[in-house]
């Protein structure tokens with residue numbers, strides 16, 4: 001018995017770090033256009049069917065200040081004003097999602113920024129109207145996923 005316990009402990013030390021690294025997280029927002037069109041449920045179903053586990057979620061209406069802060073990296077871009085106005089136009093659903101290879105797989109599920117270039121079967125292909133009003137956000141790196149998740153959720157709200 002003692003021998004087996006030792007073997008399990010050693011195996012645990014070898015494999016545990018790999019197992020915990022396999023699942024990671026991304027951050028998403030269902031944007032005001034999709035909320036207004038009543039597409040929230042259908043989008044959540046696609047997220048669910050894509051194998052993502054929701055580990056935090058809330059619906060809220062961003063102020064223009066908060067939307068501007070979230071998209072501060074785009075401050076110098078010509079569409080920044082339009083983007084801030086759009087993102088504070090109505091309620092959004094913010095969520096943190098967990099899955100193996102979450103960031104990359106979620107970017108694949110949402111599709112290209114411009115729905116005209118999005119592949120069939122992607123969320124943006126199905127629900128986005130234009131490059132600006134493109135239904136959904138997905139983090140572009142593990143680092144930004146953590147920053148963006150913390151922007152909306154306290155540690156107590158992340159499960």
Ligand code: GDP
Pocket residue numbers: 079082083112113131132133134136137138140
């Ligand atoms: P994403 O990572 O695919 O969301 O794309 P980006 O990080 O490049 O842009 C962030 C968001 O800004 C996009 O999802 C769009 O909502 C918006 N956006 C990007 N390009 C344009 C544009 O040319 N015009 C407008 N109006 N909005 C844009």
